[in-house]
Amino acid sequence: MKKCRVAAIAVIAAAVWLPAGPSLAQDTTKEIERYRQMLADGNPAELLEMRGEGLWKEKRGPKNVSLEACDLGLGAGKVQGVNAVLPRYFADVNRVMDLESRLVHCQVTLQGLNRADLVKRPYSLAAGERQTDHEALVAYLVGQSRGAKVNVPQAHPLEQAAFKRGEQMFHFRGGPYDFSCATCHGEEGQRIRLQDLPNFGTPADAQRAFTTWPAYRVSQGAMRTMQWRIFDCFRQQRMPELIFLSQASIDLITYMGVKAKDGTMDVPAIKR
Amino acid sequence: MKPITLALGAATGAVLVLSLAGCVATPPAATDAKPAAAPAATTVDAVMRESFKETGIAKLDRLNQSDLQRACSAASATGKTVDGKTAVALQNAARAAIKYPADGKYLGDWKRGEAIAQNGRGLQFTDTATTVNGGNCYACHQIDKAELAYGNIGPSLTAYGKKKGNSEAALKAAWGRIWNSHSVTACNAMPRFGDAGILTEAQIKDVMALLFDPASPVNK
Numbered sequence: 001m002k003k004c005r006v007a008a009i010a011v012i013a014a015a016v017w018l019p020a021g022p023s024l025a026q027d028t029t030k031e032i033e034r035y036r037q038m039l040a041d042g043n044p045a046e047l048l049e050m051r052g053e054g055l056w057k058e059k060r061g062p063k064n065v066s067l068e069a070c071d072l073g074l075g076a077g078k079v080q081g082v083n084a085v086l087p088r089y090f091a092d093v094n095r096v097m098d099l100e101s102r103l104v105h106c107q108v109t110l111q112g113l114n115r116a117d118l119v120k121r122p123y124s125l126a127a128g129e130r131q132t133d134h135e136a137l138v139a140y141l142v143g144q145s146r147g148a149k150v151n152v153p154q155a156h157p158l159e160q161a162a163f164k165r166g167e168q169m170f171h172f173r174g175g176p177y178d179f180s181c182a183t184c185h186g187e188e189g190q191r192i193r194l195q196d197l198p199n200f201g202t203p204a205d206a207q208r209a210f211t212t213w214p215a216y217r218v219s220q221g222a223m224r225t226m227q228w229r230i231f232d233c234f235r236q237q238r239m240p241e242l243i244f245l246s247q248a249s250i251d252l253i254t255y256m257g258v259k260a261k262d263g264t265m266d267v268p269a270i271k272r
Numbered sequence: 273m274k275p276i277t278l279a280l281g282a283a284t285g286a287v288l289v290l291s292l293a294g295c296v297a298t299p300p301a302a303t304d305a306k307p308a309a310a311p312a313a314t315t316v317d318a319v320m321r322e323s324f325k326e327t328g329i330a331k332l333d334r335l336n337q338s339d340l341q342r343a344c345s346a347a348s349a350t351g352k353t354v355d356g357k358t359a360v361a362l363q364n365a366a367r368a369a370i371k372y373p374a375d376g377k378y379l380g381d382w383k384r385g386e387a388i389a390q391n392g393r394g395l396q397f398t399d400t401a402t403t404v405n406g407g408n409c410y411a412c413h414q415i416d417k418a419e420l421a422y423g424n425i426g427p428s429l430t431a432y433g434k435k436k437g438n439s440e441a442a443l444k445a446a447w448g449r450i451w452n453s454h455s456v457t458a459c460n461a462m463p464r465f466g467d468a469g470i471l472t473e474a475q476i477k478d479v480m481a482l483l484f485d486p487a488s489p490v491n492k
Contacts, residue, residue, distance in 0.1 A: 161314065165314075165315075165316050165319055167349065168316040168345075168349055169316060169319075169320065170349075171345050171348040171349040172316070172320065172337075172345050173337070173341040173344050173345045173348070174334055174335055174336075174337050174341055174345075175330075175334040175335075175395075176334065176395050176463070176468045176469070176470060177395070177463040177468070177470070178340070178341055178344070178463055178464065178468070179461075179463075180345060180348060182348050183425075183461045184425065186348065187425075189424070190423075190424060190425050191423045191424045191425070192411045192412065192423045192425070193410060193411055193421045193422065193423050194420075194421050194423075195423075201351075234324075235396050235397055235398065236396065238330065238334070238395045238396055239324065239330065239334055239335070240324040240325060240326055240327060240330045240331065240332050240334055240335065240397060241324060241325050241326070241327040241330065241397050242323060242324055243322075243323055243324060243325055246322070246323030246324070247313070247319045247322065247323050248319055248320055248323030248324070249323065251319065
C-alpha cells in the first residue's frame with residue numbers, strides 16, 4: 001500500500017515540476033489539492049526521516065561513531081523537541097547555532113568529518129537529484145519535535161544580539177529590486193500570485209510559518225530545510241547567495257523563532 | 273637615506289591596507305574547514321557582508337545600500353512610514369532622475385507588454401547576463417482580469433487606461449511610477465524598473481501599452 005502511494009506521489013510531483021505559466025498555475029493549485037487529499041495520512045518526507053534516522057544512528061566518519069552523543073541543546077543524545085528551542089547559545093563554541101549548524105558541528109567534532117565537505121552541497125538542487133544526507137538528517141531531527149511548543153531562548157546576550165540583528169536584517173532593503181524580507185512578510189493578507197505570505201508582525205502568521213519549515217515541496221519533489229528557505233528567499237530578493245550556516249541565516253532564524261513563540265511544531269510539513 | 277625610509281613606510285602602509293582588505297573580503301565562518309568559531313563581526317552590516325557570496329551576476333555590491341534603501345530600511349525597522357521631510361527629499365531626487373522616452377512615444381506593443389508582465393525571470397544569482405528580464409507585474413498586481421493568478425501587494429490595474437485617459441500628463445505619470453515609484457511614494461514596495469535598469473525603455477513602453485492601449489484586454 002505504502003509503495004503504491006509513493007509511486008503515485010512521484011508521478012504527480014513530476015507532473016507539477018514545470019515552470020508555472022498562467023493557466024498552469026491554476027491547474028497546479030487543483031493538482032496540489034488533489035495531491036493533499038491523496039496523501040491524507042502521509043508525507044513523502046517520512047521516507048527521508050527514516051533514512052535520516054539510519055544516518056543518525058550509524059557509526060560513520062574517521063572516528064567511526066554515531067551522532068547519538070550529539071548535544072543539540074537539551075543534552076547529549078536528546079533529540080525530542082530540540083527543534084522547538086533552536087537556535088540557542090552553546091557554551092562549548094561560545095556562539096548561537098541553529099539546528100543545521102549544530103548538526104554539522106557534531107559531525108565534525110564527534111565523527112571527525114570534514115566541515116568543508118559537509119557544507120559543499122547541503123541541498124539537492126538539481127532536478128531528480130537524490131536528497132542529501134544533510135537533508136535526511138534534518139528531516140529525522142525535526143520530525144522528533146512534532147507537537148513541541150516553540151520556545152527559542154533569549155536569556156543569553158548573544159541570543160539577544162542574534163535576534164536584534166535578525167530583526168534589522170528582516171528590514172534590510174537592498175539589491176536591484178530594493179526588497180527586504182518585510183516587503184513581502186510585513187503586511188497582513190499579502191499574496192504573490194496565489195501564494196499567501198505570512199506576516200511576521202502577527203504571532204499567528206509567524207507561528208504558522210516557523211512551525212511548518214522544513215517542508216516537503218510538492219513543486220520540487222523534495223524536502224527543503226529552514227536554511228534552504230532563507231537561502232531561496234534571498235535568491236528571489238535578487239541578493240547575492242546566502243552562505244550555508246552563515247551568521248545572517250542564524251540571526252534570521254532566531255528572529256523568526258522568537259516571533260513564533262508558543263507555536264506548535266508540525267515538521268516536516270507539506271507545501272505547494 | 274630619507275627617500276628609502278619613505279618608500280619603506282609607503283610599502284608598509286600598502287601591506288597593511290592589503291591585509292585589511294583581505295580580512296574583509298574573506299568570509300570566515302562558512303567555508304573554512306575549522307569547527308565553527310565565535311563570529312568576529314557583530315554589526316548588521318558586517319555580518320551581512322560575511323554571510324553572502326558572489327554567485328554569477330549577483331555580486332556583493334548588491335549589499336551596498338543606497339540612501340533610499342538605507343532610509344527605507346530604517347523606517348521599516350521602526351514599523352513606521354518614512355518621515356515627511358525625508359520622504360519629500362527622496363521623492364524629489366527620484367523624480368529628477370526619471371528618463372522619459374527620447375522619442376516622446378510612450379506606448380509600445382501591449383501583447384509584448386503582457387508577456388513582460390507574466391515573466392518573473394531576471395537578476396537572480398541563477399540567471400545570466402543574457403537572461404531577458406521580466407517585469408513580473410502579476411506577482412503583485414491584478415492586470416488582465418483573465419489572469420486569475422495575480423498577487424495583491426500592489427493595487428489592481430484593471431481598466432487602467434479607461435480610468436486614467438491617455439493625456440500626456442497621464443502617460444508621464446504612469447511612466448514615472450514604473451521608472452521609479454519612489455518619485456510618487458517614497459519607500460513603497462515596487463522595484464525601480466527603469467531607474468535600476470530592470471526593464472529597458474522599449475520594455476517599459478510595452479508594459480505602458482498593456483495599461484493604456486484601448487485594444488489591451490486591461491481596457492476591455
